[in-house]
Amino acid sequence: MSHSHTVFKQPLSKKVRVEVVYETSPVFAKEELSLIVRFKNVLLPTFDDFDIRRNGSDSGSTQDVASITTTKEDAKAESWFGTRLSMQFSSAKRLLMQREIETIEDEDLSETILLGYIQLFGNLSLNEEIMNPEPFEAVQKKAIVGGRMAGITGLEVSRAPKPFFSSRDELANRNNVATSEFLQGNIIPLFSSPQSLLFTEITLHPGETRSFHFKTALPQDIPPTYHGGAVDVSYQVIVGSLDALLVRKSLFFPFKLHPWLDRWGNQPQYTLMDPIIVVRDEATITEIKSHRKPSFKALHKNSATETESQAELERKTEFLAQLKKLDSRRQSISEVHPNGTHLTVRESIFLLADNLAVGDVQNTEVAGLSPQIGRSQRKFKISRKSVPIATVTLGKAVVKLGEDIQVFVDFSKDTPVWKTSGLVVSLCLMEDIRSVYLADPSSSSPTASQQNKTCVDSVALNTLDCQQAAAVVHVPLAATSQFQSDVVDVSWKLEFEFVLLSLEKDGSVYKLARDDSNGTLFVDSGDLSGFMLNVAVPITVLPSDQELVGVVFED
The missing domain is CATH 2.60.40.640 (Immunoglobulin-like)
Incomplete structure (x- = not known):
């Protein structure tokens, strides 16, 4: 069965386009963010088509002239002025096309990228008509590294009394904020991961694509994506590059994050004033060598060990068995999971919302977590x-x-x-x-x-x-x-x-x-x-x- 993915495409230069393909959307906190990054040279792969057009034009023009002079009847029917004008147009057309091809051939159609990296960034934006930015200034200043927010190229901070970020308008558009005035320069970091190196020095020839699979686990206690009247919480995958002229560029690709919930319906109480900065790079990056269009199923099949595959099979088998028990006896969640089975967030939500009698859920509290399902009343x-x-x-x-x-x-x-x-x-x-x-x-x-x-x-x-x-x-x-x-x-x-x-x-x-x-x-x-x-x-x-x-x- 085919699987649909969310895809974002942005130009890196006149020749190269970057594509980000998310395996799942939205993604949950504490689970893995899995995506494919493609660098594609969008120019024509060869000049064969131009040669065909050029040769075809020559033969076509000759054929046109020949057709004009093939028979005496046609030659008599058309005046010498019309024939001369037609030949002049054909010659001009050939000359224009030849100059166009020579111009393209003179250009270097390949592009060299010295390095590429990927980084995750989450930010809080404020509506200053409602919110006071002063309590957030200390958090904002701590995250400025080398004149940039979290050290990210494209989020440069001005030296004005009120910090201004050069890419705030772009970030506003990426975050689906209605107007850039909403940000007012106040980008408060919530989450940042270290830069993970994708590659060093690759050359993309016309039509060539280089693909990389990126996978990393997200923290449990980062807040969900939220677009409200007072605050805005957004997350970005940042793909950065350094070209042959030593020019750095960053592209922002948004992704939606859902909150983590445990099997009893508890979730963290988030601290927006204390950003989570991940220092250790634990991401997994694999270059996809296959010439075919890569699929996440094939990637997981190739990377998973026999032990991991067996564990996944056992987990799914147990989950299906639990659903069968719920359908037959409508047991409570404490009876279904006596040994604390690890469920994915999607599985927990499915059980909580559709199959559980929530009477038992309210009595199961976990330290440090906030219960979401209390005395749910109908x-x-x-x-x-x-x-x-x-x-x-x-x-x-x-x-x-x-x-x-x-x-x-x-x-x-x-x-x-x-x-x-x-x-x-x-x-x-x-x-x-x-x-x-x-x-x-x-x-x-x-x-x-x-x-x-x-x-x-x-x-x-x-x-x-x-x-x-x-x-x-x-x-x-x-x-x-x-x-x-x-x-x-x-x-x-x-x-x-x-x-x-x-x-x-x-x-x-x-x-x-x-x-x-x-x-x-x-x-x-x-x-x-x-x-x-x-x-x-x-x-x-x-x-x-x-x-x-x-x-x-x-x-």
Whole structure:
């Protein structure tokens, strides 16, 4: 079965293009980031086609002239002026093409690259309308090496009072930030790996491609990719090079990171003020010698040892056996994994979201980790001043990115004073920002936080004569699951906006207009009084356990 991958393409020079192919997208923290880097000379491989065009033009022109003078009838039919003009055009065409070929032949179509390297970089960007950059300046200055952020070519720092990075606009585009003003020069490092050498001194001839497989394990406690209203967390694969003129260049290729979760639904509480700088290079780099288009399956098959393959087979066999047990007996996670079996994050999410009774999960806490699945509740009773309004039931207590949330509402029959005439159901992403990092914290107490809300989907319902209602809202696949950090907490909520009408006058929203032999006619009361009741309930949103379909991004 074919597998789709996410591919990014960028020009390194007029002759060479760099392609980065991610094996999986998104990638999870604590797991391996695996990708292929291709350096390709995009110029024509040979001049045979030009020679054919040149020879063809000559023969074609001769054939044209011959066809003009082959028969006496044709020669008589065409004037000497037309024949001379046609021959002049043919000669001019041949001369122009010959000059073009000579120009191309004079150029050196090959390109030499003295060295190539790869590096990982994660950064935090601030919206200064909301966030105060001053607490982050110390972190920013520590990461400046040789006048560059984390020593990365392309992220040069100016000597201005407020540091400015020469590539911030490019980095903003790579990170899918709407406007470059969002960055305001404040690129705070979160994660950096050492430079891993891909090659030294290669020469790419026209049409030639050199491919390298890069693989490295990511830290467990790096925060996920996140694009919010106050902060932006992004990750890049940086491919750097040094050409024959000793000119350095860096290309930025974004990748999406999902947070690590253990088998009980716990994940780290991230520290954005303390960047993770990896000093030891533990990446594995292999040049792909095959002339065929390389596949990750073949790479893993060639590199895996017999012991590793057997261990992987045993792990998959055990995982399938656990799924079978869950389907038959719906056991809890502690019963399924008594010996602490190591699962991938995708497998843990699959079990947590689809197959587990989460009652046991909330009691399994791990030191240093933050539980994501607490008392996940599916049913909520809504009331006002002890008067029941409705009962809300969710289809799932735990959902994943890219899934739908089914909402069922039963309106109370025992409400003599209010009637629900309308309902709006909204799915909202919540940002809770610590007050110490706010641009204007004067309005908040030292322990308070500012909450930003972004509604990603909503449904409006007419419920005037309804006893029950149902709605479906969608969790965007491109969004970020919930997480906690020392700067901002990200969570999800379902908001319900009930439109309540007062029935205290006569207990009805209608009044009798006519009642005769032709029938009975009711009209609205006209001067109904009502109000809005806003209620929010939390919902657990985990990363998706599915890979994205293949996408190609080309500059």
